[in-house]
Amino acid sequence: MNANTHRLPLSTQAQPAKADRSYRLRPQGASRILSSGFEAHTEVGPGQVLLRMGAASLNYRDLLTLQEPASEGKSLVPLSDGAGIVEAVGAGVSQWKAGDRVSPNFFPEWTGGRFSATYLGRALGGGQTDGILRERLVIEASALVAVPEHLSLAEAATLPCAGLTAWHALFERGRIKAGDTVLVQGTGGVALFGLQLASAAGARVIVTSSSDEKLARARALGAWHTINYRHTPDWDRVTLDLTDGRGVDHILELGGPDTYDRSINAIAPGGQIAQIGVLTGFASQPNILPLQFKNASINGICVGSVEQFERLNRFMAEKQLHPVIDQGFAFEQVPEAYERLRSAAHFGKLVIEF
Ligand SMILES: NC(=O)c1ccc[n+]([C@@H]2O[C@H](COP(=O)([O-])OP(=O)(O)OC[C@H]3O[C@@H](n4cnc5c(N)ncnc54)[C@H](OP(=O)(O)O)[C@@H]3O)[C@@H](O)[C@H]2O)c1
Incomplete structure (x- = not known):
């Protein structure tokens, strides 16, 4: 595994107006390198929701993505797993409102029923699909599940993949x-x-x-x-x-x-x-x-659907289960979180708190 995070070139550019902090995996040689960046604000469209992300978590998959060749030389916002708060909803969205605590599903399009191979290329934070390691995210309303009341956003951010x-x-x-x-x-x-x-x-x-x-x-x-x-x-x-x-x-x-x-x-x-x-x-x-x-x-087994995620959350709430968090990291410490994952010294989940 390349230690690509050791060479993290933290961006020195000032944060532009109407932009959010993010991280991106940028193509470098045969693999990718993690670097900080900014994302321009995206308008929330019909059927979509604008989230302010509160926490994210890392999975072994995120190490694999880091060492993969970048597809078509493009950069990618990493990570699939997070939880946040709804800031705004687009036209036609009635199931969510500002202030709701939610998590995006790993496969945004797999809402229920049988799996389709077409979902694979749309998994968050892989292939050519940007992930959630950004302060704000616009996503389809149908891709979201409610965070169980007994969980913090940091705890909820560990659920979508693992x-x-x-x-x-x-x-x-x-x-x-x-x-x-x-x-x-x-x-x-x-x-x-x-x-x-x-x-x-x-x-x-x-x-x-x-x-x-x-x-x-x-x-x-x-x-x-x-x-x-x-x-x-x-x-x-x-x-x-x-x-x-x-x-x-x-x-x-x-x-x-x-x-x-x-x-x-x-x-x-x-x-x-x-x-x-x-x-x-x-x-x-x-x-x-x-x-x-x-x-x-x-x-x-390939992760799961929105419906399955809802059933998981009901079980978590019924049994009052709390995920095991090994360590929390600040947004600025994302490279350290990757290093902890790579070391395999962790017990349970590694979380980024925004
Ligand atoms: N199919 C899917 O949908 C899906 C979804 C999630 C994850 N995954 C895959 O599932 C695996 C686990 O993912 P994760 O995110 O949970 O990983 P993780 O949190 O990084 O877990 C790493 C741990 O795996 C254990 N391990 C390593 N080699 C082992 C071996 N030979 N025998 C037993 N345990 C071993 C080590 O535990 P100890 O330190 O205790 O030895 C290590 O600390 C990865 O391969 C990931 O790609 C697949």
């Missing part, structure tokens, strides 16, 4: 129920949402991590068992031991090539592996034959 992905995997596709067993890999954003959401549903959750200190924190959050995957690389064998040889009902597969075969070994008959992550690389080539003899499945 929270919704874990929810989609376990609840929408996995149909998790009390008494089920779950395994999550590591202690990053998706994994800890998996731990919190599944525990709140009455499931028993096994957490793997490279750090005993992080595992102690996972137990304090409700983990049923924990396994250090550095000290115990055959965590699949331990998982089978812990479940009387049966395996677990759900696995959030976050690792990829280095973890897949072990996930297939550790899944129970009839269990479901949620294909989510690429932490150890792309193009996993696991032996999937054992799935057949277990009547087990792999579900491909």
